Amino acid sequence: MKVSAQEEYGLRCLVQLAHLSASESLTLSEIARREGISVANAGKLLWILNKAGLVQSTRGTRGGYQLARPASEIRLSEVIKVLDADEVESHCKSYTGVLEVCVHTSDCGIRPVIQGLHEIVQNALSEVTLAQLVGTEQSVDATLHQIQKLQSRLSPTGGSA
């Protein structure tokens, strides 16, 4: 359960674009330089983001990338989903071991955990927008901890099932 390199770098590139004003744009090489990754790699990431409609590209001499929407309207849940190659559901189709289908198809206790977990993460991510990431660390920190505090208040002892 961790954030992949592609998710991390892709998100960083978006944050760079979020810093710009509406008319500005950044070229691939400039983004790559600022993030300390190769131009080729940045190109791949931006292409993914472009295909998903999160950024807009302009070709030619004065070209570059900019956000397709205001940063305040781009939620991290969407970003992660796009960068994660969208292998969201269909979990029980993979990881089947040697067998053809999941051994736990009938009454599987793990499936809901995997799925529920995913929902929780997406939910938390949907509360944070790119615009917030542009601000100081503190603001984001506050938002996420607000969520967390609520969680711990929920079930102090554990489930009752």
Place this chain on the structure above:
Amino acid sequence: MKVSAQEEYGLRCLVQLAHLSASESLTLSEIARREGISVANAGKLLWILNKAGLVQSTRGTRGGYQLARPASEIRLSEVIKVLDADEVESHCKSYTGVLEVCVHTSDCGIRPVIQGLHEIVQNALSEVTLAQLVGTEQSVDATLHQIQKLQSRLSPTGGSA
């Protein structure tokens, strides 16, 4: 942001053991057979779990594995942490691109997201025990959705930062 194969399979092996009564135990090959994975692979997973003190092994003819503690006292957060090679923190040390240190060291908007996200996941996982996974799907499903519902109630519009 996804569950690795090792996490998934390791968790499954634990669930198998959680089904046993106190005096019973399962051999490697039996666990492997039930989960549809190779004996070698199961051996590796169980070794990790054993090293972490989650399961207990008995050698010799009548040997096998059993849980080191009651299933109701083993939280998924612990399980995942163990199976994930414990690369929990130290995130800004990796993913630095070509540069020596994280480009966002000074005022990084991404760091708190990564960290906060991790906390949220751990928090959610710590509310579910192995014992709950042994029950029906419904019970686990209920527990996780309880958490989720609370989250969405928290911030209907998005952050204010």
Place this chain on the structure above:
DNA sequence: ACTAATCTTGACTTAAAAGTAAGGTATGCT
């Protein structure tokens, strides 16, 4: 129209995770 700058796209290479194999060590049974 030409040229330089820039994005686009698919194939290739490299690094990391997952899985496998084989030899070692401990235990119980005869």
Place this chain on the structure above:
DNA sequence: AGCATACCTTACTTTTAAGTCAAGATTAGT
């Protein structure tokens, strides 16, 4: 004591994700 069972551990192979490269396509300016 000796053999069979079963876990333990390290090293190796395979697979998959990440990253790179190079040729193609598009636009702005001259």
